[in-house]
Amino acid sequence: MSHPVVRDIRFFLAHTPGLVRHGSKPTREIHSNHSVWQDIQGSLRSFDEAAAYAPHQVLLGNMKPDGLNTAAAPWYENMLAEYSTSGPHGELVNEDQFHGLLKAADEFDLVLLEEGYAARVAAELRSHPRVTDEEIERIQGVPYSRIEERLTSREGAIPLLTRDGETIGLVQTDYVDDASLAPDILLENLAVKATATMALRSVLAESGTDPAGLQYVIGSGEEAIGDRYNRGGGNLAKTVAEAAACVNSTGSDVKAFCCAPVHAMVVGGSLVQSGVFPEVAVVGGCSLAKLGMKFRGHLAKEIPVMEDVLAGFAVLMGPDDGTSPVLRLDSVGRHTVGAGSVQQAIVEALVADPLDRLGLKFGDVAKYATEMHNPEITDTAGSGNVPRTNYRLIAALAAQRGEIEKGSESRDRFVEQHGMPGFSPTQGHVASAMPFMAHALDDLRAGDYQYSMFLAKGSLFLGRMTHMSDGESFILESNSGAG
Amino acid sequence: MDLAGKRVIIVGERDGVPGPAIEACVRSAGAEPVMVQTQCFV
Secondary structure (H helix, E strand, O other): OOOEEEEEEEEEEEEOHHHHHHOHHHHHHHHHOOHHHHHHHOOOOOHHHHHOOHHHHHHHOOOOHHHHHOOOOOOOOOOOOOOOOEEOOEEEEOHHHHHHHHHHOOOOOOEEEEHHHHHHHHHHHOOOOOOOHHHHHHOOOEOHHHHHHHHHHOOOEEEEEOOOOOEEEEEEOOOOOOHHHOHHHHHHHHHHHHHHHHHHHHHHHHOOOOHHHOOEEEEOOOOOOOOOOOOOOOOHHHHHHHHOOOOOOEEEEOOOHHHHHHHHHHHHHHHHHHOOOOOEEEEEOOOHHHOOOOHHHHHHOOOOOOOOEEEEEEEEEEEOOOOOOEEEEEEEEEOOHHHOOOHHHHHHHHHHHHHHHHOOOHHHOOEEEOEOEOHHHHHHHOOOOHHHHHHHHHHHHHHHOOOOOOOHHHHHHHHHHHOOOOOEOOOHHHHEOHHHHHHHHHHHHHOOOOEEEEEEEEOHHHHOOOOOOEEEEEEEEOOOOOO | OOOOOOEEEEEEEOOOOOHHHHHHHHHHOOOEEEEEEEEOOO
């Protein structure tokens, strides 16, 4: 039996201001008042502004999370002078490239691009090392008249626009009476496929892993792929495995709202340790529905609409290689049905119980990764600073157990040392603990510390089937090399 | 605030105080919850 290790992770970001109109909140508001789009459009960021945004540079690995503590705030007004659209942890593409990737991911002519635009985008993507020749060939366009005719002559199509308002294509369905295959749903699912695929290709290529060696892919996103008879039936995982040329892999999806990635990591680690599937990837595509979710708050404060970025990730796990950080399956924290939904009970289940099991104190975990939502996006819209709230709860529990002194000074010191500012786009499951994993792998490999904990919560109550919450956690430990 | 005999609409928050926890409090104060929801704002 071999302990599972986490070998690598990559993120794929796409700046998609033109798609903000297709986020759930903007869609509804634009439907009732068309002028809302002009308001949103006037507050959308340019690609350079999105790239030079400090939290994005943290996600790409060009800056440490704690660097945000000293970065000039507000970050949206203080763009970094030096930035890159790629880094050791991932890449950021612009909206034109992403529209091309949507077409590249499309096997059913769901996406039509205007021919001139398609040619330009294909030329731009041709030099991208992770886009195949076959996909470049697939990025073929049609005359604008055909797009115009399809959008106006019958139902079942929605336009694709750039940030500047130019109609450059559409997404269409061939099943107009199937709500599960409506064009907005198909757009959402294609975006999930494209982001997860690019992340998986990156982590495989940059870790020197042969795609054919992968045996199981677990999807952990919140998308609901399927037709009217199997809404949410899914298996995005196998779709992504196919797109990433993982010919010997199978896969399935784990559904658990925002904490699905943590569940998926635990399931993946168990498959590795049992030997059933020794080479596993966990992937999570983007959450297009959340684009522009808090635009009202941002417009009211006259700040940029910052929910303009899609994000996906891919993690590689495998048997102990003597160097990669170990996923301690004996550390898994679980929020059971009987645990209740009070925050203290949740934090006890996810943090205190695992620490007790391993004989660790709160301070032994150097860094806790919780929901890493960027507070500049949430706090400015009245949704609070989610990471700080969670870190304060962990500190309060540490104080209650006598492991740190009581009082706000001690609490704030614990939060600063063992937490970090949020830096993730508000992309649901993607934001749940996973954004820190790339930094944790670097730190644990470098011997900066021994333990990092990843915890996430899921909002089961949103589905109107239960009032319950959910949550799960695990600890990553530096590899001692003892096997 | 005297909640006894009052009808209450409860909207809890995942990372704050969830609906069922507020429900337990208002029931103990003699109020009648007529709607209990928890929302997630991220």
